Amino acid sequence: MALGVSGHSHADPRHLGLAAQGAPMRFPAGWALLQHPVHGAVLFDCGYGAAARTAMQRGLRRVYRQVIGACCEVHEDPARLLAARGLRAEDIALIVISHFHPDHVGGLREFGNARLVVHGDGWRQVRRGGFLRLLHAQIWRELLPADIEQRLQLLEPSQARALPDGLEAFGAGWDLFGDGSVHVLDLPGHALGQVGVAVCVDRAGDSSAADPADRSGPGSAAVQYDGAGEAAGATESSRADARASTRVVLAADAFWRREQLGDARPLPWWTRLLAVHDSAAYEDTLSRLRAFRAACPDAWIIPAHCADTIAAWEHRHPASVLRGDDARGASPA
Numbered sequence: 001m002a003l004g005v006s007g008h009s010h011a012d013p014r015h016l017g018l019a020a021q022g023a024p025m026r027f028p029a030g031w032a033l034l035q036h037p038v039h040g041a042v043l044f045d046c047g048y049g050a051a052a053r054t055a056m057q058r059g060l061r062r063v064y065r066q067v068i069g070a071c072c073e074v075h076e077d078p079a080r081l082l083a084a085r086g087l088r089a090e091d092i093a094l095i096v097i098s099h100f101h102p103d104h105v106g107g108l109r110e111f112g113n114a115r116l117v118v119h120g121d122g123w124r125q126v127r128r129g130g131f132l133r134l135l136h137a138q139i140w141r142e143l144l145p146a147d148i149e150q151r152l153q154l155l156e157p158s159q160a161r162a163l164p165d166g167l168e169a170f171g172a173g174w175d176l177f178g179d180g181s182v183h184v185l186d187l188p189g190h191a192l193g194q195v196g197v198a199v200c201v202d203r204a205g206d207s208s209a210a211d212p213a214d215r216s217g218p219g220s221a222a223v224q225y226d227g228a229g230e231a232a233g234a235t236e237s238s239r240a241d242a243r244a245s246t247r248v249v250l251a252a253d254a255f256w257r258r259e260q261l262g263d264a265r266p267l268p269w270w271t272r273l274l275a276v277h278d279s280a281a282y283e284d285t286l287s288r289l290r291a292f293r294a295a296c297p298d299a300w301i302i303p304a305h306c307a308d309t310i311a312a313w314e315h316r317h318p319a320s321v322l323r324g325d326d327a328r329g330a331s332p333a
């Protein structure tokens with residue numbers, strides 16, 4: 001598994017109830033790349049991208065850009081970051097969309113072949129439309145591919161099933177491929193129908209199929225990331241250890257900074273007004289994430305915008321964060 005960063009924005013830490021005062025914090029627009037042995041490259045969100053950059057040049061989108069200091073440079077576009085790692089945009093078979101905010105779907109139009117997996121409630125909100133309603137919900141329809149309806153796979157609450165051991169805190173969810181490798185989690189509150197994803201990774205950071213015995217099979221890790229070197233010269237027991245998997249929950253905007261998971265202080269009212277669709281659901285989702293962390297203290301919980309969490313992941317799995325620095329000069333496939 002790799003994390004990607006396509007653009008960033010800024011916010012005052014007081015808006016998250018984190019500090020009495022302080023300089024604006026930088027919030028990377030994070031997303032993730034998973035490799036499935038059968039279904040190939042899968043994305044969870046895609047950050048800002050070319051369409052968001054264009055949209056932010058005019059009108060109210062320009063105000064958005066100025067208010068939160070949003071930026072995504074060409075060399076940070078998700079297709080470019082993937083190209084720098086040898087992956088073509090047209091080879092992305094599936095994208096799980098956490099929610100429809102521009103910092104999560106701004107790059108969507110770069111992936112013309114991908115099936116788009118989204119919560120039914122989130123999609124119905126987009127379809128219902130209405131200028132003011134979409135403006136308040138921060139949904140920019142111009143970012144969405146023209147053929148999105150033909151490519152959607154909706155996650156409906158009626159199809160959600162009990163999650164496997166270790167994920168009980170999240171209630172019901174969706175087994176994305178029916179093989180137990182990727183579970184989609186209901187994380188409502190910040191946005192209507194927000195979802196996250198749970199996968200297992202080995203010590204090298206590669207996302208694994210349900211059956212660990214399949215890990216060496218064809219198609220596993222078409223993109224190799226560093227960290228696999230940990231197993232070099234390994235003994236049998238350390239090789240087994242290298243295969244041991246760690247759970248990762250990609251939490252989108254269920255919270256924004258890792259301090260928030262440990263800090264039970266409520267969000268200031270103005271943040272709830274502007275950045276939370278349903279306050280009770282937001283708190284409930286945060287409680288579930290805290291319960292999960294208490295039950296699985298070794299698991300990674302990765303929100304989309306926490307620079308420190310992304311840095312910690314990069315420290316643990318070197319070269320498994322896709323950033324613009326790697327993609328300068330790489331042309332998108």
Ligand SMILES: [Zn+2]
Binds near residue numbers: 099190253
């Ligand atoms: Zn959001």
Ligand SMILES: [Zn+2]
Binds near residue numbers: 304
């Ligand atoms: Zn976001």
